[in-house]
Amino acid sequence: MPVAPGWRGRPRLHHTGALIAMAALLLFNVVATPNFVSLQTFNVNLTQVATIVIVAVGMTLVIATAGIDLSVGSLMAIAGTLAPMLFGAVAGAPGVALAIVLPMAATWACGWFNGWMITRFAIQPIVATLVLFIAGRGIAQVMTGGNLQTFSHPGFAWLGTGYFAGIPFQVWLMLSIVASSAWLLQRTVFGRQLVATGSSDRAARMTGIPAARIKRQVYALSGALAGLAGLITVSINSSSDANLNGLGMELDAIAAVAVGGTLLTGGRASVVGTLIGALIIQLTRYTLLAHGVPDAAALVVKAAIIIGAVWVQGRR
Template sequence: MATTPTPQAPASRLKGSRGLWHSRGRTGSLLACILLLLLNCIFTPNFLRFQTLGINLQQMSSTTIVAIGMTLVIATGGIDLSVGSVMAIAGVLAPLLFLHIANPVLGLALALFLPLLAGAACGLFNGWLVARIQLQPIIATLILFTAGRGIAQVLTNGAGQPFTNAGFSWLGKGSLLGLPVQAYLMALLLVVFSLFMRGTRFGRSIQAIGGNAEAARLAGVPVARTRIAVYVITGVLAALGGLIVVSLNSNSDPSTVGLNVELNAIAAVAIGGTSLLGGEARVFGTFLGALITQLIYTFLVGNNVPQATALVVNALIILVAVYLQIRPQS
């Protein structure tokens, strides 16, 4: 008796093809990093100075921290366009809280903690819209993308707020062994979330939802709660990124803090090899993507190429990265 071919066979071949492709992609990211390092060493003035290393780490740390959260969201098959606005909200809350509390120790503690709580609340709102109201993630997060920066501007009447508290400034300007504090924080989060995604049931559930949400639900994964939790984590990481930027600049400007960070974070995820279709999370690959972007920017700007041109080059790299992800499936 003839049997009907099962649909799993072509799917498994496609999965194997994608696995091989992404394995090559990881190798390509590493080779790209090595090539860019060599180009910078040869052509970029002062690139080999230890101080230059610190500057590059400062410039990429906050974006990488935000991109870690973006990696988790994209792994579920979603997207978060609101991270830059969440950074702006957290950034303006810190000086507002500190300046309106008489006790400086309590003020500093609240200036560090409550913005993170606000980021969690923003993530909860996004997750509720996606998981419970079932809005498309790009639409759900577009709401806070638009309203969030407006909220930040209303809180400050659109004006920047100088914030030079020594304890708070240490987050952005402090150093250990000559390297910026936020670089150590970035490294810690990279290790934690890499292990988290590989070694915990929750991490595997995130990727299962992105692969096939209905199959994950039938397997007992709490899909809605997991999605909400992922957006909450992303909101907290975005708020942390906002605190770092404000600390580094000693100023909280609601119109500039976090501006275009969502695009840089998505670029880091795409260049790092995480599929924008969901189902996988390559946290270390996201770091490589952020590093590649930073090295390109350093090379172009260090060799007197206009910053606008550097942005165009980054856009082309994103286009190539997305094309290479989609191509094996055609």
């Protein structure tokens, strides 16, 4: 079974630069930023990055197949819109369960639709996912009439505001998703087939790998993770805004993937690298804001980091 060159044997080398950058940021903040070494600061940074990482894990798998998913932000809006509507129809614990399971099932189906269009009609992924990037948020806005939906229930709110062992529950979710996805990529036949498909779709098919099915499954998984991130956002805010939920998330996810070392051309994937990339971007923003640099300037620095990551990939 073909495996992408460099996927085995040297994967840790691709993280070295990112790890050094994160270590430098941590060291600078420990020395120069007041109150940085505290559980509160730790939790704040991780909660701000958790939904980005959850979406970016799905994006990593998609990019590993030489694809892209621009629809994730709109799918977050769809999931966030469905949750209050379902809970309004069925109250109590069953309503909470439905408000979590069915929106994720809906976004899973939307992701599968993306993969189906790509594999069935040979449409470029950026074009295929652009359909739901545009229409998905429009669907969510039509469902709500563009109005804010309030939604507060202790069982549902725990998804985004609960704590376990002093750490936010959403952070535990993020870490479990990263760990399980890393295991999927490194220890399963599906993971190897996924990477081989991204290395060469044609070669993968010639060796008997069901490349089309793998792509549909990967896009479906990306959709489901986007749905989960949308639900976490709603649970944190106790409300759903189809106009804002997930807005710009696709760009944050792609940035985390690029900084983390996953090649944007496919054939290699590292969800651990994606986690590191997201943390670097978040720590950079936190550092600049903590030292009085305006958020607008922080966005410029973020763009510079992405350019640097892409330049490093080009050098490889």
